[in-house]
Amino acid sequence: xxxxxxxxxxxxxxxxxxxxxxxxxxxxxxxxxxxxxxxxxxxxxxxxxxxxxxxxxxxxxxxxxxxxxxxxxxxxxxxxxxxxxxxxxxxxxxxxxxxxxxxxxxxxxxxxxxxxxxxxxxxxxxxxxxxxxxxxxxxxxxxxxxxxxxxxxxxxxxxxxxxxxxxxxxxxxxxxxxxxxxxxxxxxxxxxxxxxxxxxxxxxxxxxxxxxxxxxxxxxxxxxxxxxxxxxxxxxxxxxxxxxxxxxxxxxxxxxxx
Numbered sequence: 001x002x003x004x005x006x007x008x009x010x011x012x013x014x015x016x017x018x019x020x021x022x023x024x025x026x027x028x029x030x031x032x033x034x035x036x037x038x039x040x041x042x043x044x045x046x047x048x049x050x051x052x053x054x055x056x057x058x059x060x061x062x063x064x065x066x067x068x069x070x071x072x073x074x075x076x077x078x079x080x081x082x083x084x085x086x087x088x089x090x091x092x093x094x095x096x097x098x099x100x101x102x103x104x105x106x107x108x109x110x111x112x113x114x115x116x117x118x119x120x121x122x123x124x125x126x127x128x129x130x131x132x133x134x135x136x137x138x139x140x141x142x143x144x145x146x147x148x149x150x151x152x153x154x155x156x157x158x159x160x161x162x163x164x165x166x167x168x169x170x171x172x173x174x175x176x177x178x179x180x181x182x183x184x185x186x187x188x189x190x191x192x193x194x195x196x197x198x199x200x201x202x203x204x205x206x207x208x209x210x211x212x213x214x215x216x217x218x219x220x221x222x223x224x225x226x227x228x229x230x231x232x233x234x235x236x237x238x239x240x241x242x243x244x245x246x247x248x249x250x251x252x253x254x255x256x257x258x
Contacts, residue, residue, distance in 0.1 A: 017047040017066070020240075024068050027234055028079035034127045038099035042084075042123060045096035049089040065122065070255040072227050078128045079231075085122015085135060094120040097134075104132060105173035109146065112136065112168075117143035121165060131176065136166045141182060148178050148204050178204045201246070225251045
């Protein structure tokens with residue numbers, strides 16, 4: 001019975017992701033108009049390779065292999081941010097990602113691509129900002145072979161930067177920013193009482209930010225501006241819960257689903 005249910009889920013997951021993608025295109029941003037043909041082929045590979053709604057391997061339990069993001073600044077909303085990859089099938093999606101990298105003329109640092117401590121995680125797009133992102137995951141931040149990243153990590157007071165993600169952001173074919181996402185062993189203070197710290201983001205351009213999990217939607221939703229409330233209510237109407245948020249204040253925050 002368990003094997004049958006696993007096979008059923010495996011067959012259902014590509015449709016789940018196609019439907020979710022289509023809903024985002026209709027509700028928030030028309031991704032299908034902006035993605036290149038090779039990008040769509042890459043996404044379909046990710047849809048087909050999905051093993052579960054939440055994929056885990058080793059201790060990597062804090063990150064989703066896909067995300068749709070909404071950045072809110074006052075009345076301005078950027079819902080053009082999308083990322084997809086795989087935790088359990090990195091080699092397959094890495095091969096599928098090559099045409100998307102090549103057509104953009106992106107040359108990843110050789111010492112990143114060849115480093116055995118870095119494993120390909122996925123691709124990301126921010127069409128409004130014209131940014132393209134490449135993600136790798138790691139189990140030891142000290143092994144990341146980028147001087148800029150080591151300078152970022154040197155400013156962190158946490159003794160152990162273990163598992164996490166490395167993000168390389170490109171504008172056209174030039175590298176614009178490096179980010180490190182990690183789950184700290186020592187938790188920082190909670191800025192809002194109804195959320196719990198989940199991930200720290202360290203940026204070469206913007207310093208450190210915290211990502212939070214919302215624990216009680218009814219408590220913190222009224223604190224957000226109308227644009228944020230509209231986004232959350234759209235997810236509720238679709239039957240999904242939007243749980244993760246980077247927040248500065250009621251008018252400046254970023255939602256990430258799931």
